[in-house]
Amino acid sequence: MITIKDVARLAEVSISTVSRVINDSKPVSPEVRKRVLKVIEETGYKPNDVARSLVTRRSYLIGVIVNNLAQSYVADVVRGIEEIGKMYGYDILLSSSYGSKETQEKYLQLLDRKQAEGLFLVGNKFDEEIVQLAKSFNKPCVFFTRDVYEKMNYITIDSKSAIYEVSQYLIEEGHKKIAYFSDYENRTTVENEKVEGYLKAIEDNELEYSKVYVVGGNKHSQAYELGKSIINEAGDFTAAVCSTDEIAIGILDSMIDNGIKVPDDVSVVGFGNIREGKFVRPEITTIGEPYYDVGAVGMRMLIKMIKGDKTQQGRMELPFTIEKRKSVKKLI
Template sequence: MAITIKDVAKRSGVSISTVSRVINNSKPVSSDIRQRVMAVIDETGYVPNTVARSLVTKKSQVIGVIVPDMSNIFIGELLNGIEEVGKMYGYDILLCNSYGGAEEELRYINLLQSKQVAGIIFVSWRIEDKHVQTIKNTGLPCVYISKNAKDFDVYSVGIDYYKAAYEMTNYLVSKGHKSIAFLRSRFEYTNEESDRFNAFKNALDEHGLKIDYDMVKAGHITSESGYNMMCEILDSGKRPDAVFATNDETAAGAINCILDRGLRVPEDISVAGFDDTRVATLIRPTVTTIRQPIYDIGAVSIRMIIKMIKKETIDAKVVDLPYELVERKSVK
């Protein structure tokens, strides 16, 4: 049976309110009583109820984090940054995995409010008005991490996705590639709703190149999806000079399909990715990609939310961190 604050008070020979004052350091307590209570806590292994404690102190040291897919490599690295910096400032993380479902995300927002968290870091493949409004209604500070966070008047951390995709497209064209397939990771919305697709299209337009929409595919953020999208293109009789995938897992799947069809990368078809997760260096050939500072995005987001909680000055509402185009072996 779990030890309660009542048990600690009884063993210490003091009142429950005195134990509470010792735990929360809310009011002066004599040193001998404090030592006696702490000795019982150590002996019994009593763990204070964090929700009850936050009600007493009016402060919570827990930050809620909602993510769309805990198994995703990008999300894992993001969480490393969030958790490690949170610990530095004395905050714990309450993690919710929404599996990318909008209704599940809304449910978790309300759940985190009921858990008395101090703030929310909301990571989503795509933010909608109902997300922003629901979080606003909680009154909790929130930092958003999403490709389309800039479409809303919210605090957010990321990179300039349009500029990065534009740079990668120009890079592929500069290598002599004119017929470029585009594999993106979210089929739920249209091409025109994707910053990366718009950057891709505009860069090609500026070079007088036209998009072949038969070589524009949308799927999931998995290597299996990348494999299937690439095979669909090749099996239709199309053969692009290059492929631009909007994440490294999709790029890895595309490379495997090309090899399985008896073609070579990059000699026959070049492949570029996005993110620079560890997948980019595990597959052969290693993937030319856009390096996002994934850990730093997580670290900056939790530092921002802590500043909001403490009502400290925040230099910028929207933070774009630097990215880098990393050349490896998958593009000739």
Template sequence: MSDDDHTSPSTLLDVAREAGVSPSTVSRILNGTAKVSDDKRQAVMAAIARTKFAPNLMAQGLKKGRSQTIGIVVQDISSPYFDETLRGVDDGLKGTGYASVIVSGHWNAEEEADRIRLLLARKVDGIILLSGRMSDETVLQFSGQRPIVSTGRSLNTRSALGFKLDNEYGAWMAVRHLIELGHRRIAFVSGPANNIDAEERAAGYRRALFEAGIELDPKLMVEGNFHENSGLLAVSHLFDTGQQFTAVFAANDQSAYGVRLCLYRKGIRVPDDVSLVGFDDLPGSSYTTPPLTTIRQPLYDMGLVATNALLRLIHGEPVQAQVPPLELVVRETTRRR
């Protein structure tokens, strides 16, 4: 075999031979028109990887009227919450020939809409909307131009799909865990006002107390903003106003980190003096001191499932997708009274 044989690029025929299918099947899988089994599709994608075949994606996109790009709207590019979900999106795109364009909506409905218009102007083939404050009606209007998959809402049309986790139930599990450990004075650091996730988690907090026959004390509820500083400021406020509590439920892990710092600065031991529960199970929550008890959201899985669902919508294929449920992860920041 000559040196040229080692360096010459592989062809569509090489992929077909490697996968044991016809060249036309490889071509149709690449351009999204093939109706084949998942096993056959995976065999072709594996053959592409082994042969290092590099299709001319630009030419393919022009031929079928696609850009081979998807748009992703996040709310805060600095948040580890969205980092974990984007990791799932990135893995979902591997081997598909699609690239992503990421923009931020900054928890502002008008800005989210502007960013989607920008993505549509760039001719993306579909959009993943990670949470946000746009109305369902607005999302459905945009889906008339390109398929959209969104987290944090319930949608199910031919061009729009939503995945919504039960935030109220997750918060209920967190507070119920504290109640079962004997806590009655449970402070709550909420999320920001007019945020649906925050509202649902507050509802779960109230429901758990009500079902346990514990009177709700509004003075133990302090509004936060899902960032670390709000957890620190919220607990400082509780101390400044003389509130008595033996546990804190923070509406997300980032707020819980701030709570933990404030308690540390006050010389209060966790969990010996005060128990603490978060919500999200961010990667860093296993490494706090002590490791944080929290509600695990399947963040990576949501990104992966949303990406697979969007690609199916783009190709006109049926979508049946589910994400794992929320679960309580008990670590070392909670203990019995």
């Protein structure tokens, strides 16, 4: 096995010089740095991470906690986090809490013991105690969540504008009776923004009809059951704007199974642009969230904070898209 002594001997420098090159701790001339790096590459030498962290007092670890790895969008977010991490020399410690507050606490404490330099939390909602616990470790922390608290560093899109624009699109297609399907009665901050966007579009276009249904969750099965329960009301509206793609697919399936044609009788629009939306028939028109970019931009934001950049704090807003597919019918 190649050691740091071997690298020093082959590069004709001292062990301390090799250490400075590896840890970027003190200035080294470009010529010497180039020679040391060439020997490292040729020999395949890998520094001892434990020894390196003791010298630099850095772990080059980022702790990532997600609420549910089974959700397709989470994989895209994590891919963005991981690829940018690799680019900057950071490793990722990934854990899934499945929404359990107790598990989140356990993982946060574990990541602190492992000396993670930063934390990235991904999930629909985090209890305020979890947010405060993450902050208490005094290390940079970034969230991608639907419920935002004061002084939180987070990645988002303009959800109000997104719902407003997709509602406006439906109105331009001739729809005058548009219903909105929300997830929970107790709304998150982002869900409030979505409902505000929907109601503003209704108001700005002076439409007489508006209706907000509450699914009671964001699962396909919950939306499907709600869809069955309101089949008799399906004739009241010509379009349904849904809080998530999961809800949109559940509503679509429920209507089709109960004799309501999509989009001939009712047009359906989702939010998120998850992969499953492309595989249902008809394909779901939806608002696209750049999930890979959420992870990539959030990771860059986190690394900059680790390096002391205090400007990279608060809200980081990314652009959204409207993916026009086959679940919307033009009425005019």
